[in-house]
Amino acid sequence: MRTRLPHIAIALCLLSNIAYLNVAMAKESQARPTFTTVEGRILFRGTIPPDKKLAVTRDAQYCGPSIQEPLVVRDAISHGVQDVIVSIEGVEKSRVTLPKQAVKLANYECRFIPRVQAAYSGSSLQITSVDPVLHNTHIHQNGKTFLNVAVPPNNRAISKRLARPGILDIRCDAHKFMEAWVHVFTHPFFSQTDKSGSFKISGVPPGTYQLNIWHQYLGVQSQTIHVTETDQQTIDIELKK
Numbered sequence: 001m002r003t004r005l006p007h008i009a010i011a012l013c014l015l016s017n018i019a020y021l022n023v024a025m026a027k028e029s030q031a032r033p034t035f036t037t038v039e040g041r042i043l044f045r046g047t048i049p050p051d052k053k054l055a056v057t058r059d060a061q062y063c064g065p066s067i068q069e070p071l072v073v074r075d076a077i078s079h080g081v082q083d084v085i086v087s088i089e090g091v092e093k094s095r096v097t098l099p100k101q102a103v104k105l106a107n108y109e110c111r112f113i114p115r116v117q118a119a120y121s122g123s124s125l126q127i128t129s130v131d132p133v134l135h136n137t138h139i140h141q142n143g144k145t146f147l148n149v150a151v152p153p154n155n156r157a158i159s160k161r162l163a164r165p166g167i168l169d170i171r172c173d174a175h176k177f178m179e180a181w182v183h184v185f186t187h188p189f190f191s192q193t194d195k196s197g198s199f200k201i202s203g204v205p206p207g208t209y210q211l212n213i214w215h216q217y218l219g220v221q222s223q224t225i226h227v228t229e230t231d232q233q234t235i236d237i238e239l240k241k
Contacts, residue, residue, distance in 0.1 A: 036227050039200040040235040042084040042193050042213060048072050049217070054177035056110070059133040063110035067177045071217040073195075080197015081215060081239065083116040085183045087190040088201055088225070090209040096188065102126050103162065103182060105170070107135040107151055112170060112180035116216065121165055121186045126157040136173045141166050148173075167214075181216060213237060 051068040073082040098120040106113045107129035119125075127137050129151045137158075139146040146168060147160050162168075165186045172178035183190070191199035206229045213221040218239045227233060 034229045035203045035205055036230055037200060037202045037232045038088065038204050038225070038227060038235060039198065039232065040237065041078060041080045041197040042086065042199065042215075043079045043197060043236060043238045044072060044074055044081045044218060044241075045079050045238060046241055048074055056175070056177065058174055059110070062131065062133050063175065067110060069111075069115075069177075072215075075196050078196050080193065080195075081218070082193055082195050082197065083215070084193040084197070084199070084218075084239075085116065085118050085190065085214040086193065086199045086201065087183075087185060087212045088204060088209045088227075089189075089212055091187060091189050091204060091207070093187065098122060098186070098188060100124070104128070105137070105180065105182070107131050107137070107172070107178075110175055110178060112172075112178055115180045116192065117181075118183040118185065118190050118192050119162055120188070121162060121184050123162050123184075125160045125162055125168075125182065127151055127160075128157045129153055129155060134174060135178075138171050138173050140169045140171075183214065211235070211237075213239065215239065217241075 049071045051070050054067045054069070056063045056066055074080065101119050101123035103117065103119045103123050103125045105125060105127045108131065110131065129135050132153050134153070135151040136149070137151050138148045141164065149158055151158065162184045165184050168182040168184065170180040170182065189201050189204060191201050193199045204227050206227050208224060208226050211223050211225045218241050221239060223237070225235060
């Protein structure tokens with residue numbers, strides 16, 4: 001009669017290996033972070049203010065007698081507000097290397113284009129002009145001059161590295177109606193709303209954070225958010241002036 005001990009030993013060995021693999025996979029699953037995409041819309045249901053009308057005191061023959069800029073650009077259907085900067089603060093700093101951008105700022109028809117944008121720290125700001133008049137780009141960050149440079153017509157791009165986080169407040173000393181803003185972040189957890197007021201921030205680990213919202217006219221708003229272990233989390237926020 002053949003003994004069954006070898007078969008029993010093999011079965012026990014297989015069961016032991018399966019149990020070990022299950023434990024290892026469970027530990028790996030616990031160690032592996034779960035990331036969530038936080039998305040939503042920034043809304044404003046109040047009365048839209050009229051466009052800001054600014055008198056032109058220099059180069060009116062090219063710029064025109066006045067410049068009109070909308071204070072709030074809102075989608076008529078969704079009530080979503082365009083060009084709101086949304087960021088999530090308090091996330092543990094990631095080891096992911098931030099991409100380097102060429103952040104372009106054009107002097108075009110006596111306006112800064114684009115007026116609002118966001119960028120990663122370490123990127124370069126590239127300033128150009130196609131206007132036939134002399135412009136000046138004067139940038140303040142944290143209350144101090146970051147850059148003050150003349151921008152002649154059809155010049156080569158003037159480049160400046162964005163080393164520190166914060167808001168760049170951009171003006172033209174020659175044409176005081178020109179203004180723009182660049183938000184610089186040391187992390188990837190930010191977004192700029194589109195025409196419908198929608199934003200999307202990917203790769204957020206579960207946790208409790210501060211959601212910051214900025215608009216050049218509607219102001220600054222913050223609130224605490226709790227990011228859960230889901231593939232997607234939707235947050236709609238209404239701004240009030």
